[in-house]
Amino acid sequence: MGKKRSTFLFSVLCFGMAFLYVPMIFLMIYSFNYSKIVAVWGGWSLRWYAELFRSQEVWDALLLSLKIALMNATFATLLGTLAGLALVRFGRFKGRTLFTGMITAPLVMPEVITGLSLLLLFITLGDLIGWPGERGITTITIAHITFSMAYVAVIIQSRLAGMAQDLEEAAMDLGSKPFRVLVDITLPLLAPGMVSGWLLSFTLSLDDLVIASFVSGPGANTLPMLIYSRVRLGLKPDINALATIIIVVVALGVIAAGYLMLRQQKQRERDMQMAATDTVKMTA
Amino acid sequence: MNGPVSGSSGGPVETQDLRSLLSAQLDQLLHRAQSGWRSIVVFVPYIWLFVFFLAPFIIVLKISLAESLIASPPFSPLFEWTEEGVLTFQLIFDNYSYLWEDDLYVKTYLNSIKISSISTILCLILGYPIAYAIVRSTPTTKNILLMMIILPFWTSFLLRVYAWMGLLADQGAVNSFLMWLGITDEPIRMMYSEFAVYVGIVYTYVPFMILPLYANMEKLDITLHEAAADLGARPVTTFLTITLPMTSPGILAGSLLVFIPATGEFVIPDLLGGGNVLMIGRVLYNEFNSNHDWPVAAAVAIVLLFVLVIPMMIYQHVQSRESEG
Numbered sequence: 241m242g243k244k245r246s247t248f249l250f251s252v253l254c255f256g257m258a259f260l261y262v263p264m265i266f267l268m269i270y271s272f273n274y275s276k277i278v279a280v281w282g283g284w285s286l287r288w289y290a291e292l293f294r295s296q297e298v299w300d301a302l303l304l305s306l307k308i309a310l311m312n313a314t315f316a317t318l319l320g321t322l323a324g325l326a327l328v329r330f331g332r333f334k335g336r337t338l339f340t341g342m343i344t345a346p347l348v349m350p351e352v353i354t355g356l357s358l359l360l361l362f363i364t365l366g367d368l369i370g371w372p373g374e375r376g377i378t379t380i381t382i383a384h385i386t387f388s389m390a391y392v393a394v395i396i397q398s399r400l401a402g403m404a405q406d407l408e409e410a411a412m413d414l415g416s417k418p419f420r421v422l423v424d425i426t427l428p429l430l431a432p433g434m435v436s437g438w439l440l441s442f443t444l445s446l447d448d449l450v451i452a453s454f455v456s457g458p459g460a461n462t463l464p465m466l467i468y469s470r471v472r473l474g475l476k477p478d479i480n481a482l483a484t485i486i487i488v489v490v491a492l493g494v495i496a497a498g499y500l501m502l503r504q505q506k507q508r509e510r511d512m513q514m515a516a517t518d519t520v521k522m523t524a
Numbered sequence: 525m526n527g528p529v530s531g532s533s534g535g536p537v538e539t540q541d542l543r544s545l546l547s548a549q550l551d552q553l554l555h556r557a558q559s560g561w562r563s564i565v566v567f568v569p570y571i572w573l574f575v576f577f578l579a580p581f582i583i584v585l586k587i588s589l590a591e592s593l594i595a596s597p598p599f600s601p602l603f604e605w606t607e608e609g610v611l612t613f614q615l616i617f618d619n620y621s622y623l624w625e626d627d628l629y630v631k632t633y634l635n636s637i638k639i640s641s642i643s644t645i646l647c648l649i650l651g652y653p654i655a656y657a658i659v660r661s662t663p664t665t666k667n668i669l670l671m672m673i674i675l676p677f678w679t680s681f682l683l684r685v686y687a688w689m690g691l692l693a694d695q696g697a698v699n700s701f702l703m704w705l706g707i708t709d710e711p712i713r714m715m716y717s718e719f720a721v722y723v724g725i726v727y728t729y730v731p732f733m734i735l736p737l738y739a740n741m742e743k744l745d746i747t748l749h750e751a752a753a754d755l756g757a758r759p760v761t762t763f764l765t766i767t768l769p770m771t772s773p774g775i776l777a778g779s780l781l782v783f784i785p786a787t788g789e790f791v792i793p794d795l796l797g798g799g800n801v802l803m804i805g806r807v808l809y810n811e812f813n814s815n816h817d818w819p820v821a822a823a824v825a826i827v828l829l830f831v832l833v834i835p836m837m838i839y840q841h842v843q844s845r846e847s848e849g
Contacts, residue, residue, distance in 0.1 A: 245759065249657040253669070256654040259727065260676055263687040266697050270690060279695035323569035333566060342573040344840045348781065350788020350832070352805045353825050356812060357580030360822070364583050386576040389569065394843075419561060443678050450790050450809075464682050471686050472795060475693065483683040490679045498671045 264487055271480035278475035288481040297466065298482065305446055305463040308377060312384040313442040317434050319385065320392020320441075324433075325426070327393065328400040346390040355454030358383045362455060375457030383455045384445040391444065392437035399433035432501075439497070443490070581829075588822035591616050619823035629824070632802040633831065639718065639803060640786035643725040644733075647782045648775065650726065651733035655774075658734075659741040670738070673731050685724050685795050692720050692796070716798035724792040729785070733778040740774025773842060780839040784832055804828055 271289070275282025292298060323343055326333075346354065362372055362379050372379055407429070411421045449464035456465065470476045623629040658669045676684060691697045692714040699711040714720055768775075790805035797803065804824065812821040 246660075249653060249660065252650075252653040253657045256650060256730075257669075257672060259650070260672070260730075263691055263727065264676075264679070264684070266691060267683070267687040277695075278690055279693050279697075319569045319572055322565045323573075326566040326569065330562060330566065335570070338578075339566070339570055339573070340844060341840060342570075342577050344843050345836060346577060348784040348832075348836055348839055350785055350805060350828065352788050352790050352808045353584075353829060356808065356821060356825050357584045358576065360583045360587060360818070361576070361580040382576060386573070389572070393569070422561075447680050447682070449682050454812075464680065467680075467682055467686070468791075471689065475686075475690055479683075479686065480690075483680070483686065486683060487679050491675060494671065494675050494678050498667070502667060 267480055268484040268487065271477070271484040273477060273480075276477065278477050278480065288477040289485075292478045292481045292485075295478070297461075298463075301461050301463045301466040304377065304460065308381050308384060308462065309442045309445040311381050312388055312445040313438045315381075316385045316388035316392050316441040317438045320389035320437055321396050321430065321434055323389060323393035324396025324400060327397050329405075329426075343390050343393050346387040347394065349387075351448075351450035352454075354387060355383070355451040358386070358451065359454045375455055376460035379455045379457070380452050380460065380462065383451050384441075384448060387451070388441035388444050391440050392434075395437045395440070396430060396433050399430060403429055584822045584825055587819055588619055588826045589616055590819050591618065619819045620827070622820065623823055623827060628802075629804075629807070632804050632807050633827070635802045636787050636804045637831070639721060639725070639801075640783050640789070643722055643729065643786050644779050644783045646722065646726045647730045647733040648779060651730050651737060651778065652771075652775075654730075655734045655737035655741055658738055673734050673738075676728075677731055681728060682791060684728055685791055688720065688724055688727065688796060689715065692723070715796065716800050718797065718801050720796035721793050721801050721803070724796045725782075725786050725789065728792065729782045732781040736777040736781060737771065737774040740771050740777070744770050773845075777839070777842050780835050780842070784835050784839065787832060788828055 270278055272284050272286065273281055274285035274287055323339075327336075327340065327343065358379075359375075362375060366372055407425050408421050411425050412418070416424070447464065448462075449468050452462050453465055453468075456462070461469075467479055467482065471479055654673075658666055658673070661669060693699070694711040694713065694715070696714075698714065699708075702708050702712065703710075788805040788808075789803060790809050793801050793803040793806045794809075797806075808821055808824045808828070811817055811824060815821075
């Protein structure tokens, strides 16, 4: 019976992983297809990679997307960390319910609603105070910060919630000023959460199509906007090449980050074990 | 030796007074500084979210109650100063009655809910055993599997949808495979159908189902309960009476994380469903970008928000309970 169950689980796992990865593998294989018609195999070739690198449009879009992603990640991490701190460490404060609502809602809000509402805000503000005069990199960045900071806040919140307050309290008891406690103790403990928040914000921004399409103006095409405008009418071999590059870069990054985190975790466990044995020796 | 700053032990009376006075003032100062930076910590993200998240909804609501005009901006003002200097405002519910009277919108809302509900169930059927299998594997395998589930998250959503355009095309990999197997002689038309939309939604959203389920099962130490139940009960009974109820918070969180965004999905119905599949996200996008009917688009958004507000509130409730313990 137990055997039957584990066979079942194993096959579901295999099916699930195949489901997740086979489409991406096919996409990558077809990027090396010589044929102009994506679905028809015409032999191996790097033709579409060469075409991709020659396209100024692609480079411009990539540069714009990277600029937005960098600014977004940095500001979203700052704001999200503050929000996470406020939610976990400050107990009840005035307007907390609204605050919590505004933090969690962007996580599930359909993108079309967020995009439309932000565009209408920018237009209204433009009419009222003359800012933003034209939409583009600034408006896209602001829109991205707004939903990315919610993700960062959730990451920081879960990290803080799992973290004992002992260290902070001890430092306070010993006479540290609250600001020093924040800088010397809370922030270093939060650093890994802030790093994952930064990375997540960076990729969320690079990935966003719908919200950017709403709040962008003429001339400002991000990479997803460019990809979308090309593929909406059918398969494009150079987009397969671009997709392959993106998937490989991301996969290497995620694997490297996962490996580093795993090693750090093992190191920490070893340290704790050593500390424990030392304590035992001392008391013995 | 003198006492601590708070001054409870001996020493000359005057110094003691001076010290306690000083320390009291210092305390007050510190307190003020502390509440100062505390309020900055709350204030900055609060203001940001208020201006860029809440205020926009108020504007959308306002515009949804305005009249379409062929002008810039293409809607009538809500508040107007009459010549006598009286502030008047008019609410026009035309856009909402238009949505109600036009069959297309009602059908599209219902169809979106149908598609996202079925997709949520499919994600659950696929995701549940996967999450369960991950929880039960050895620590090293577990880390690798989790990484494999998270990896697609970090790659482009748009490109993952695009990948299915290649697979489901008439001459695509799936049809070639079916024809090679001899199941069909002619390619089956799969692109631009509801089937393609289901595949796309399940494919892109199943990690959102697996991860909350995994987190929930991991905390519960499910294997132990099952081992105990294995002593007497049949597996099906064990599953229905113990495993399933225990994992219900994970099921709820995962289902909401799939259902809510899938209902308003734009990219998947647009690329895989085309004009054949009615989904409200696509209608909203086109209403705004092609028809330039802002008040109707705003009304579509407000109604969609009303449809989703209850699931969103449940999600927030689940989240806050989760973070509290």
